[in-house]
Each structure stands twice: as C-alpha cells, then as structure tokens.
Amino acid sequence: MRKNKKQPLIEAAREIGLSPDVIIRFISFRWIIPIDYPLQILDEEDIARARLIWELQHEFGVNDESIPIILNLIDQLHTYKKELKKLSR
Amino acid sequence: MKDPYVVLGISKTATQDEIRKAYHNLAKKFHPDLNPGNKDAEIKFKDVSLAYERIGSEEERAKYDRGETPEQQQKQPDEQARERTFRRRRGPFYHETQDDGGRYSYSFAKDMGEDFFKSFFHTDDRSRYQNEKSSTDEYYQMSVDFKDAVLGAEREITFPNGKRLQVKIPPGIESGTKLRFKNQGGAGIGDLPPGDAYIEITVRPLARFNRVGNNIETEVAVSFIEALLGAEIKIPTIDGSVMLKIPSGVSTGSRLRVRGKGVAFGSSSKENGDQIVIIKVVLPKKIDPELEKTVREWGGKFSYNPREEP
Numbered sequence: 209m210r211k212n213k214k215q216p217l218i219e220a221a222r223e224i225g226l227s228p229d230v231i232i233r234f235i236s237f238r239w240i241i242p243i244d245y246p247l248q249i250l251d252e253e254d255i256a257r258a259r260l261i262w263e264l265q266h267e268f269g270v271n272d273e274s275i276p277i278i279l280n281l282i283d284q285l286h287t288y289k290k291e292l293k294k295l296s297r
Numbered sequence: 298m299k300d301p302y303v304v305l306g307i308s309k310t311a312t313q314d315e316i317r318k319a320y321h322n323l324a325k326k327f328h329p330d331l332n333p334g335n336k337d338a339e340i341k342f343k344d345v346s347l348a349y350e351r352i353g354s355e356e357e358r359a360k361y362d363r364g365e366t367p368e369q370q371q372k373q374p375d376e377q378a379r380e381r382t383f384r385r386r387r388g389p390f391y392h393e394t395q396d397d398g399g400r401y402s403y404s405f406a407k408d409m410g411e412d413f414f415k416s417f418f419h420t421d422d423r424s425r426y427q428n429e430k431s432s433t434d435e436y437y438q439m440s441v442d443f444k445d446a447v448l449g450a451e452r453e454i455t456f457p458n459g460k461r462l463q464v465k466i467p468p469g470i471e472s473g474t475k476l477r478f479k480n481q482g483g484a485g486i487g488d489l490p491p492g493d494a495y496i497e498i499t500v501r502p503l504a505r506f507n508r509v510g511n512n513i514e515t516e517v518a519v520s521f522i523e524a525l526l527g528a529e530i531k532i533p534t535i536d537g538s539v540m541l542k543i544p545s546g547v548s549t550g551s552r553l554r555v556r557g558k559g560v561a562f563g564s565s566s567k568e569n570g571d572q573i574v575i576i577k578v579v580l581p582k583k584i585d586p587e588l589e590k591t592v593r594e595w596g597g598k599f600s601y602n603p604r605e606e607p
Contacts, residue, residue, distance in 0.1 A: 223388065224388065237543070238599050241400075241435075241436070243400070243415050244436075245436030245437075246438075246475065246495070246497045252388060252389060252390075253394040253395070253399050253400060253401065255388055256388060256389055256390060256391040256394045257391050257394075257401065258394040259391070260330050260390075261387070263324075263328070267321060267324055267325075268321060268324065268328075269321065274382040277333055279401075282330065282391070282392075283332075283401050285333065286333065286399065286401075286402040287390065287402045289333065289334070290395075290402060292340075
C-alpha cells in the first residue's frame with residue numbers, strides 16, 4: 209500500500225505549484241475535505257484531488273459549476289471499480 | 298523521437314492558439330484520471346504533454362524547429378524524455394490514490410446508503426467488508442455566542458447533507474474545543490459503523506466581557522463622587538443585571554468580586570467562577586466652577602500624594 213504523506217496546506221500548495229488561496233477556495237466549496245480539517249493538513253489524496261481540480265479548470269476549461277458534477281462522477285467510477293474488484297476476488 | 302506536430306495532430310504552420318486547443322482536446326481525452334487504469338491512455342497523455350512542452354510556447358517551439366532541444370541533440374529516446382517530464386509532476390495522479398479505497402470514494406458510497414452495493418450486486422458477503430477502513434469522520438466548525446459558551450446551551454445544527462443534530466454546548470467551553478459525536482459522521486461502507494462527526498467550537502467575543510480562566514472581567518465606570526462616597530450601582534452580568542455595592546474610596550483599577558457570575562460549572566451558582574468588576578473613575582466632561590472652588594479649598598487642607606509608595 210502506498211505511504212500516505214500528510215502535510216500542512218501551505219506546503220502541499222507549494223509542492224504542486226498552486227497558491228494556498230486556490231486550495232483554500234477548493235476547501236470552501238467542499239471539493240476537498242482535508243484529512244485533518246481543523247489543522248488544515250492534507251494527505252496525498254487531497255493533494256492529488258486539488259491538482260486534478262486545477263487541471264480540470266485550467267487545462268480543460270471546466271467552470272466552477274461543473275467541477276462538483278465531474279468530481280462526483282469520478283468518485284462514482286472509483287467506487288464501482290473497487291466494488292467490482294472485490295466481487296472478482 | 299515522436300514529432301510533436303504529429304502527436305498533437307496539427308500542421309507545422311499551426312498557430313500557438315491552434316496548438317493549445319489541440320493539446321487541451323487530447324489532454325481531456327487521455328487524462329489518466331478520466332481513464333483510470335488505462336495504461337494506453339496514460340502513455341498517450343504523457344506523449345501529448347511532452348509534445349506540448351516542446352512546442353507549447355513560441356520560445357520552445359523555435360528551439361524545437363531549429364533542432365536545438367536536448368532530446369534532438371542527444372537523441373534521447375521518447376521514453377526517457379516522457380519520464381523526465383513527469384518527474385517534475387510530483388505525487389500520484391488522483392486515480393492512483395483511490396486504488397486502495399480513497400476517502401472521497403467512501404463519501405460517495407455513503408451517499409448511496411449502506412445497502413446500495415449489496416442490492417446492486419446481489420451480495421451479502423460480509424467478510425469482504427471486514428478489512429475495509431471506515432475513515433468517514435467528518436469535521437465541522439461552529440461559532441457560539443460568548444454567553445452560550447459561558448452558561449452552556451443547546452443548539453440545532455444542520456450538516457451539509459441536510460442531517461440535523463441537537464448539539465449540547467457544555468458550560469465553560471472554550472474556542473478550539475472539539476465536540477465528538479459518535480457515529481454521526483459519514484456512513485461506513487457495507488456493514489461498518491458510520492464515522493464520527495467532530496465540531497470545533499469558536500467562541501464569538503462579547504464587548505466589555507473578557508474571560509480569564511473561570512472568571513469574567515468587566516470594566517465599570519463610576520463617578521468620582523461614587524468613588525469617594527461609595528454607592529450601589531447596577532452592573533451587567535452574563536445573565537442579567539445585578540446591584541453592586543461600591544465601597545467608599547475605590548480608585549481606577551480597584552477590583553470588586555461578584556460571586557457566582559463567572560463561568561458556569563455545576564447546577565449551583567456556588568460552583569461557578571466569579572465576575573471581576575474593574576473600577577474606572579470618570580470625571581465629569583465639564584468641571585463646574587463651584588466644584589473646582591470647593592476642591593481647591595479642600596485640597597489646601599487635606600492634600601495627599603497618590604504617587605507615594607504605600
């Protein structure tokens with residue numbers, strides 16, 4: 209299993225080359241819910257999701273209204289994939 | 298080495314705008330997070346990204362057209378160039394974080410209800426869910442009034458999913474305290490119990506009331522006549538007004554104690570903290586000439602030095 213690195217919001221933002229304000233905005237929309245919300249600590253999953261959102265917005269031209277729909281569909285996809293994997297075991 | 302113009306499907310005379318559009322179209326099509334587990338798509342996405350890196354800006358494109366990129370000069374294989382480009386992208390793609398079961402996928406599953414998958418896949422094989430984690434704790438923040446934090450209160454909160462919960466705020470709670478509500482977080486997958494909900498409290502400040510430990514400090518202005526002669530005045534407390542006896546001879550900074558009007562702890566007010574009233578002697582804005590004359594006469598007879606050490 210992958211080691212899940214956790215780091216404060218500012219360091220996480222720096223790692224993926226985004227402004228902390230961008231990530232704070234994602235959190236305020238509840239597109240990201242940091243693994244430790246009160247302390248604003250993000251794990252690999254949060255960071256990868258933040259980068260995906262940024263890419264959707266800036267490389268694919270997706271607007272704010274469509275982001276939660278896409279994220280929900282992606283989450284659905286992963287959930288189904290995982291359930292199917294369990295059934296095939 | 299793959300020709301970036303061919304990879305992006307554009308002509309050598311394409312404008313920068315056409316290159317950008319071609320890149321965006323192909324990146325959308327092959328992004329690994331939109332094609333999870335599809336290795337071909339991942340390789341294509343990397344090829345497209347590498348091609349865009351080579352000719353995405355006018356400067357880089359000019360270098361490429363002149364045959365001056367390191368890959369062209371060193372005849373570096375595509376595989377190496379592709380990986381060099383992606384070493385700069387630190388951390389995994391989002392879909393890679395979901396392979397072992399991510400929190401966000403669980404959030405989706407919980408929205409569908411516990412029995413959704415069982416009914417969908419016609420299975421009730423509980424053992425398959427035993428080793429799954431139920432990391433569905435949810436975190437919220439709630440602001441409470443100073444008075445509610447001191448005396449305790451009961452409030453109803455509504456979670457983003459519409460669920461309502463009666464929250465009992467214990468008396469004496471301080472900012473930063475986290476209240477835990479067992480099994481009130483996101484639903485666990487399958488047969489696992491729901492996660493917990495944590496609510497972090499922030500106490501709103503209240504003008505003129507300052508909490509110090511279990512006591513509450515307030516400043517009360519008195520006239521110099523009240524300070525000199527003593528008086529009984531009405532003062533605000535956290536739960537209404539009370540009469541306070543000011544002894545004669547108080548000065549600015551004198552502290553008077555009102556028992557039981559601080560932070561509440563038990564059923565009896567005897568167990569509570571106290572309110573500390575800090576006196577501030579205030580002179581009239583305009584000094585009456587008669588008053589001034591009287592004080593001058595008095596000062597001549599009964600002068601004292603307030604700067605003398607006691």
